[in-house]
Amino acid sequence: MLEEALASCDAVEAQLQRLNPMLEEVAGRLRRQPPQVAMTIARGSSDHAASYFAYLAMQHVGIPVASLPMSVVTLLQAPLKVSGQVAFGFSQSGQSPDLVNSLRLLRKRGVLSISMVNAEDSPLEAACEFHVPLCAGPEQSVAATKSFIATLSASAQLIGHWNQDLLLLQACQALPDGLREAATQDWTPAIEALRSSQRLIVIGRGAGFAIAQEAALKLKETSAIQAEAFSSAEVRHGPMALIDENYPLLVFAPRGAEQAGLLSLAADMRQRGARVLLA
Template sequence: MPDADQTLMFAEAAESAAAVARTLATNRDTLRELARDLRATPPAVVVTCARGSSDHAATYGKYLIETFVGVPVASAAPSVASVYESVVKTPAAPLCIAISQSGRSPDLLATVAAQKAAGARVVALVNDATSPLAEAADTVVPLMAGPEKSVAATKSYITALAALALLVAEWSGDERLRAAVDTLPDRLAAAWALDWSEVVDLLVDANNLFVIGRGLGFGVAQEAALKLKETCALHAEGFSAAEVRHGPMAIVGEGFPVLAFATSDNAGDGVREAAAEFAARGARVALADARADGGSHPPALADHPAIEPILTIQSFYRMANDLSVARGLDPDAPRHLSKVTRTL
């Protein structure tokens, strides 16, 4: 097994700050122009199209768009187009946001084609700007993450979050969010330096756990759970702090591990409350609380609430890489997985 600081996952996740700087510089004018168009002709609905980590980025985008712009966002089910070959009917002036690392999955391409045939404007957030997805899009947003050879997506996921944050900052005209997006590269570098070794100690012998977040932080909780399955062979489930109370919390008891991501806003209150309730039952809770601005266990940085999840997942990626190696695994080569998943 490689040392933790010698893996591709480590090197690629460590480059997220530089990758985001490229993403912002490359796409600022494109997204500003797109935002002007969206303000002039507001879409009745936004449809997202993605799978895996990219779908978790789409969840983050859903909360951003609905919170800052007020346009409803729905996730397309790719099988509707690729398996059932159903005709898609959309409201007037729909917007389709497709998110992908490779831009080559057949069911993603079929869904985008169906949306476009129904009259949607297609915006592709894609790392491979030469891909079929990029060719099919009306607006291409190259993620500029650079080559990503580890099976585990890290910097491409973070650049997708950054691109969504920039789009919504421009679309909404929210100056505070725009300013926070501008500082993302420096803040990501600070998040990468945080010490999450106590979470490695918590999970090195674990078999199951919950990862909880809420609102703008829900998508990164989903992503963290996926990465723990993928790189650490650890059964992890991502839940909203609200949804976890509807049945799943019944299995949380003495010694059950819980990893919680709390933003500094009101949505984070629900995470803090759930974490406290689980701890009172004897669960082993690690709460990354941005409100504590580095003072929680594990530490999380305070920032704009829409930016805090991006910083938290950056800190998490370093920990997940270390945990994978500590569990005797290679995070770059998870069992039974390949870099491009060609779902039909």
């Protein structure tokens, strides 16, 4: 898992070398026949990456994005009026039958279908009109790392091409160096702070909430910590009642419009006695 996480910078570099023609083809199609609504379809880590994609699409392109429950398509066969819209399928393996069948059925109903998959020549790729490879290479760890990061990177690049956002595309070029720098950071203080924890709340907002969701999942599946993710906007509406002396909180507060509110919440939780880790 650690080896694969550290290889994420190589995956992003491979994307920057390979994906521009594919992304411009997809983006050109989206601009020529612009959908009014976008749907994301995914599970687990890929669904968290899809949430990140959704925030970027809404912020930069201005298109509403919804996560579509697969059961609505495959089990309930709901008569969705989706012709002319776009659906994005996210997956590491591209093998899940419900995911593949959902995209296949939506395509039959007139949806522009786009897959973002790490594994090559997958059934999901075959089911969709367009495909964006994640370029992360084989992933052996059950807990996905480099494929998750590669999905975030490919999502940002696709949004940059779709909206012809040169600043966003330039920022994507800096990602490999940023990932290498993050890999050299000393995370020992955070490890010590969480070593004895059995429960944890992970907090983010906006696109950062997707990262909080993924961090909570990783803490569950790798460390058996009952970690739950909440938007900072929701913490005061119930979850705050759980937070008492030494309750551990992990707060993601990246630069942007959401940062001030996240820092304010972190300060308030420290006053309540919580043990706050701020990233």
